[in-house]
Amino acid sequence: MLNGTSNTALVAAGIAGTLFIGYCIYFDKKRRSDPMYKQRVRERRLRDSKAKKRGTIIAPDFKDVEAVQKFFFQEMQIGEELLSQGEIESALEHLAAAVAVCGQPHQLLQVLKQSIPAPIYNQLVKKIPAVTQQLSAHMEEDVE
Structure with a gap:
Protein backbone atom coordinates (compact mmCIF):
# COMPACT_ATOMS: atom_id res chain seq x y z
CA MET A 1 0.00 0.00 0.00
CA LEU A 2 1.24 3.50 -0.78
CA ASN A 3 1.79 5.98 1.98
CA GLY A 4 0.86 9.67 1.92
CA THR A 5 4.21 11.02 0.75
CA SER A 6 4.42 8.73 -2.26
CA ASN A 7 0.85 9.67 -3.24
CA THR A 8 1.79 13.33 -3.03
CA ALA A 9 4.92 12.71 -5.08
CA LEU A 10 2.92 10.89 -7.78
CA VAL A 11 0.35 13.68 -7.95
CA ALA A 12 3.11 16.31 -8.14
CA ALA A 13 4.87 14.36 -10.92
CA GLY A 14 1.60 14.07 -12.84
CA ILE A 15 0.92 17.78 -12.53
CA ALA A 16 4.48 18.64 -13.58
CA GLY A 17 4.22 16.37 -16.61
CA THR A 18 0.90 17.89 -17.62
CA LEU A 19 2.30 21.42 -17.25
CA PHE A 20 5.35 20.52 -19.35
CA ILE A 21 3.22 19.05 -22.15
CA GLY A 22 0.96 22.11 -22.03
CA TYR A 23 4.02 24.35 -22.24
CA CYS A 24 5.29 22.45 -25.30
CA ILE A 25 1.92 22.60 -27.05
CA TYR A 26 1.52 26.32 -26.31
CA PHE A 27 4.92 27.32 -27.70
CA ASP A 28 4.63 25.01 -30.72
CA LYS A 29 1.31 26.62 -31.58
CA LYS A 30 2.80 30.08 -31.01
CA ARG A 31 5.77 29.23 -33.28
CA ARG A 32 3.59 27.85 -36.05
CA SER A 33 1.16 30.77 -35.94
CA ASP A 34 4.01 33.24 -36.49
CA PRO A 35 3.35 34.90 -39.87
CA MET A 36 7.01 34.55 -40.89
CA TYR A 37 7.30 30.88 -39.90
CA LYS A 38 6.04 29.40 -43.17
CA GLN A 39 8.10 31.85 -45.19
CA ARG A 40 11.29 30.96 -43.29
CA VAL A 41 10.60 27.24 -43.74
CA ARG A 42 10.04 27.70 -47.48
CA GLU A 43 13.22 29.77 -47.83
CA ARG A 44 15.28 27.20 -45.94
CA ARG A 45 13.89 24.32 -48.02
CA LEU A 46 14.48 26.22 -51.25
CA ARG A 47 18.06 27.07 -50.23
CA ASP A 48 18.73 23.45 -49.26
CA SER A 49 17.26 22.04 -52.48
CA LYS A 50 19.30 24.48 -54.59
CA ALA A 51 22.43 23.51 -52.70
CA LYS A 52 21.75 19.81 -53.26
CA LYS A 53 21.21 20.39 -56.99
CA ARG A 54 24.49 22.28 -57.25
CA GLY A 55 26.22 19.56 -55.26
CA THR A 56 27.38 21.97 -52.60
CA ILE A 57 27.60 21.16 -48.97
CA ILE A 58 24.75 22.22 -46.70
CA ALA A 59 26.28 23.72 -43.60
CA PRO A 60 24.89 23.01 -40.14
CA ASP A 61 23.70 25.55 -37.61
CA PHE A 62 27.05 26.58 -36.16
CA LYS A 63 25.44 27.65 -32.89
Missing part, protein backbone atom coordinates in the same frame (compact mmCIF):
# COMPACT_ATOMS: atom_id res chain seq x y z
CA ASP A 64 24.37 24.04 -32.23
CA VAL A 65 27.42 22.01 -31.15
CA GLU A 66 25.61 18.72 -31.61
CA ALA A 67 24.62 19.62 -35.18
CA VAL A 68 28.22 20.55 -36.00
CA GLN A 69 29.47 17.23 -34.58
CA LYS A 70 26.87 15.31 -36.57
CA PHE A 71 27.87 17.27 -39.69
CA PHE A 72 31.55 16.46 -39.08
CA PHE A 73 30.97 12.71 -38.75
CA GLN A 74 28.60 12.68 -41.71
CA GLU A 75 31.09 14.51 -43.95
CA MET A 76 33.94 12.20 -42.90
CA GLN A 77 31.82 9.13 -43.64
CA ILE A 78 30.66 10.43 -47.03
CA GLY A 79 34.22 11.44 -47.92
CA GLU A 80 35.58 8.01 -47.04
CA GLU A 81 32.85 6.25 -49.01
CA LEU A 82 33.45 8.42 -52.07
CA LEU A 83 37.19 7.83 -51.84
CA SER A 84 36.63 4.07 -51.78
CA GLN A 85 34.40 4.41 -54.86
CA GLY A 86 37.08 6.41 -56.69
CA GLU A 87 35.15 9.70 -56.78
CA ILE A 88 38.13 11.78 -55.68
CA GLU A 89 36.80 15.30 -56.35
CA SER A 90 33.54 14.79 -54.43
CA ALA A 91 35.37 13.01 -51.64
CA LEU A 92 37.81 15.91 -51.26
CA GLU A 93 34.90 18.35 -51.02
CA HIS A 94 33.37 16.42 -48.13
CA LEU A 95 36.67 15.77 -46.35
CA ALA A 96 37.58 19.46 -46.63
CA ALA A 97 34.23 20.38 -45.07
CA ALA A 98 34.94 18.00 -42.20
CA VAL A 99 38.36 19.56 -41.67
CA ALA A 100 36.82 23.05 -41.82
CA VAL A 101 34.41 22.37 -38.94
CA CYS A 102 36.79 20.19 -36.94
CA GLY A 103 37.85 21.50 -33.55
CA GLN A 104 41.41 20.25 -34.03
CA PRO A 105 42.08 20.40 -37.78
CA HIS A 106 45.84 19.90 -37.52
CA GLN A 107 45.44 16.54 -35.78
CA LEU A 108 42.82 15.46 -38.30
CA LEU A 109 45.10 16.46 -41.16
CA GLN A 110 47.91 14.39 -39.64
CA VAL A 111 45.64 11.34 -39.54
CA LEU A 112 44.48 11.95 -43.10
CA LYS A 113 48.06 12.43 -44.27
CA GLN A 114 48.90 8.95 -43.02
CA SER A 115 45.74 7.29 -44.35
CA ILE A 116 45.35 8.67 -47.89
CA PRO A 117 47.85 8.84 -50.78
CA ALA A 118 50.10 11.93 -50.92
CA PRO A 119 48.70 13.39 -54.19
CA ILE A 120 45.15 13.19 -52.86
CA TYR A 121 46.23 14.68 -49.54
CA ASN A 122 47.88 17.60 -51.36
CA GLN A 123 44.67 18.22 -53.31
CA LEU A 124 42.75 18.14 -50.04
CA VAL A 125 45.01 20.75 -48.44
CA LYS A 126 44.52 23.01 -51.48
CA LYS A 127 40.74 22.61 -51.33
CA ILE A 128 40.30 23.41 -47.61
CA PRO A 129 40.44 27.24 -47.89
CA ALA A 130 37.73 27.35 -50.58
CA VAL A 131 35.41 25.06 -48.61
CA THR A 132 36.07 26.99 -45.41
CA GLN A 133 35.16 30.21 -47.19
CA GLN A 134 31.98 28.61 -48.55
CA LEU A 135 30.95 27.43 -45.07
CA SER A 136 31.73 30.79 -43.47
CA ALA A 137 29.66 32.54 -46.15
CA HIS A 138 26.78 30.23 -45.28
CA MET A 139 27.27 31.03 -41.60
CA GLU A 140 27.07 34.77 -42.38
CA GLU A 141 23.80 34.19 -44.29
CA ASP A 142 22.34 32.56 -41.18
CA VAL A 143 23.32 35.53 -39.01
CA GLU A 144 21.51 37.99 -41.30
Whole structure:
Protein backbone atom coordinates (compact mmCIF):
# COMPACT_ATOMS: atom_id res chain seq x y z
CA MET A 1 0.00 0.00 0.00
CA LEU A 2 1.24 3.50 -0.78
CA ASN A 3 1.79 5.98 1.98
CA GLY A 4 0.86 9.67 1.92
CA THR A 5 4.21 11.02 0.75
CA SER A 6 4.42 8.73 -2.26
CA ASN A 7 0.85 9.67 -3.24
CA THR A 8 1.79 13.33 -3.03
CA ALA A 9 4.92 12.71 -5.08
CA LEU A 10 2.92 10.89 -7.78
CA VAL A 11 0.35 13.68 -7.95
CA ALA A 12 3.11 16.31 -8.14
CA ALA A 13 4.87 14.36 -10.92
CA GLY A 14 1.60 14.07 -12.84
CA ILE A 15 0.92 17.78 -12.53
CA ALA A 16 4.48 18.64 -13.58
CA GLY A 17 4.22 16.37 -16.61
CA THR A 18 0.90 17.89 -17.62
CA LEU A 19 2.30 21.42 -17.25
CA PHE A 20 5.35 20.52 -19.35
CA ILE A 21 3.22 19.05 -22.15
CA GLY A 22 0.96 22.11 -22.03
CA TYR A 23 4.02 24.35 -22.24
CA CYS A 24 5.29 22.45 -25.30
CA ILE A 25 1.92 22.60 -27.05
CA TYR A 26 1.52 26.32 -26.31
CA PHE A 27 4.92 27.32 -27.70
CA ASP A 28 4.63 25.01 -30.72
CA LYS A 29 1.31 26.62 -31.58
CA LYS A 30 2.80 30.08 -31.01
CA ARG A 31 5.77 29.23 -33.28
CA ARG A 32 3.59 27.85 -36.05
CA SER A 33 1.16 30.77 -35.94
CA ASP A 34 4.01 33.24 -36.49
CA PRO A 35 3.35 34.90 -39.87
CA MET A 36 7.01 34.55 -40.89
CA TYR A 37 7.30 30.88 -39.90
CA LYS A 38 6.04 29.40 -43.17
CA GLN A 39 8.10 31.85 -45.19
CA ARG A 40 11.29 30.96 -43.29
CA VAL A 41 10.60 27.24 -43.74
CA ARG A 42 10.04 27.70 -47.48
CA GLU A 43 13.22 29.77 -47.83
CA ARG A 44 15.28 27.20 -45.94
CA ARG A 45 13.89 24.32 -48.02
CA LEU A 46 14.48 26.22 -51.25
CA ARG A 47 18.06 27.07 -50.23
CA ASP A 48 18.73 23.45 -49.26
CA SER A 49 17.26 22.04 -52.48
CA LYS A 50 19.30 24.48 -54.59
CA ALA A 51 22.43 23.51 -52.70
CA LYS A 52 21.75 19.81 -53.26
CA LYS A 53 21.21 20.39 -56.99
CA ARG A 54 24.49 22.28 -57.25
CA GLY A 55 26.22 19.56 -55.26
CA THR A 56 27.38 21.97 -52.60
CA ILE A 57 27.60 21.16 -48.97
CA ILE A 58 24.75 22.22 -46.70
CA ALA A 59 26.28 23.72 -43.60
CA PRO A 60 24.89 23.01 -40.14
CA ASP A 61 23.70 25.55 -37.61
CA PHE A 62 27.05 26.58 -36.16
CA LYS A 63 25.44 27.65 -32.89
CA ASP A 64 24.37 24.04 -32.23
CA VAL A 65 27.42 22.01 -31.15
CA GLU A 66 25.61 18.72 -31.61
CA ALA A 67 24.62 19.62 -35.18
CA VAL A 68 28.22 20.55 -36.00
CA GLN A 69 29.47 17.23 -34.58
CA LYS A 70 26.87 15.31 -36.57
CA PHE A 71 27.87 17.27 -39.69
CA PHE A 72 31.55 16.46 -39.08
CA PHE A 73 30.97 12.71 -38.75
CA GLN A 74 28.60 12.68 -41.71
CA GLU A 75 31.09 14.51 -43.95
CA MET A 76 33.94 12.20 -42.90
CA GLN A 77 31.82 9.13 -43.64
CA ILE A 78 30.66 10.43 -47.03
CA GLY A 79 34.22 11.44 -47.92
CA GLU A 80 35.58 8.01 -47.04
CA GLU A 81 32.85 6.25 -49.01
CA LEU A 82 33.45 8.42 -52.07
CA LEU A 83 37.19 7.83 -51.84
CA SER A 84 36.63 4.07 -51.78
CA GLN A 85 34.40 4.41 -54.86
CA GLY A 86 37.08 6.41 -56.69
CA GLU A 87 35.15 9.70 -56.78
CA ILE A 88 38.13 11.78 -55.68
CA GLU A 89 36.80 15.30 -56.35
CA SER A 90 33.54 14.79 -54.43
CA ALA A 91 35.37 13.01 -51.64
CA LEU A 92 37.81 15.91 -51.26
CA GLU A 93 34.90 18.35 -51.02
CA HIS A 94 33.37 16.42 -48.13
CA LEU A 95 36.67 15.77 -46.35
CA ALA A 96 37.58 19.46 -46.63
CA ALA A 97 34.23 20.38 -45.07
CA ALA A 98 34.94 18.00 -42.20
CA VAL A 99 38.36 19.56 -41.67
CA ALA A 100 36.82 23.05 -41.82
CA VAL A 101 34.41 22.37 -38.94
CA CYS A 102 36.79 20.19 -36.94
CA GLY A 103 37.85 21.50 -33.55
CA GLN A 104 41.41 20.25 -34.03
CA PRO A 105 42.08 20.40 -37.78
CA HIS A 106 45.84 19.90 -37.52
CA GLN A 107 45.44 16.54 -35.78
CA LEU A 108 42.82 15.46 -38.30
CA LEU A 109 45.10 16.46 -41.16
CA GLN A 110 47.91 14.39 -39.64
CA VAL A 111 45.64 11.34 -39.54
CA LEU A 112 44.48 11.95 -43.10
CA LYS A 113 48.06 12.43 -44.27
CA GLN A 114 48.90 8.95 -43.02
CA SER A 115 45.74 7.29 -44.35
CA ILE A 116 45.35 8.67 -47.89
CA PRO A 117 47.85 8.84 -50.78
CA ALA A 118 50.10 11.93 -50.92
CA PRO A 119 48.70 13.39 -54.19
CA ILE A 120 45.15 13.19 -52.86
CA TYR A 121 46.23 14.68 -49.54
CA ASN A 122 47.88 17.60 -51.36
CA GLN A 123 44.67 18.22 -53.31
CA LEU A 124 42.75 18.14 -50.04
CA VAL A 125 45.01 20.75 -48.44
CA LYS A 126 44.52 23.01 -51.48
CA LYS A 127 40.74 22.61 -51.33
CA ILE A 128 40.30 23.41 -47.61
CA PRO A 129 40.44 27.24 -47.89
CA ALA A 130 37.73 27.35 -50.58
CA VAL A 131 35.41 25.06 -48.61
CA THR A 132 36.07 26.99 -45.41
CA GLN A 133 35.16 30.21 -47.19
CA GLN A 134 31.98 28.61 -48.55
CA LEU A 135 30.95 27.43 -45.07
CA SER A 136 31.73 30.79 -43.47
CA ALA A 137 29.66 32.54 -46.15
CA HIS A 138 26.78 30.23 -45.28
CA MET A 139 27.27 31.03 -41.60
CA GLU A 140 27.07 34.77 -42.38
CA GLU A 141 23.80 34.19 -44.29
CA ASP A 142 22.34 32.56 -41.18
CA VAL A 143 23.32 35.53 -39.01
CA GLU A 144 21.51 37.99 -41.30
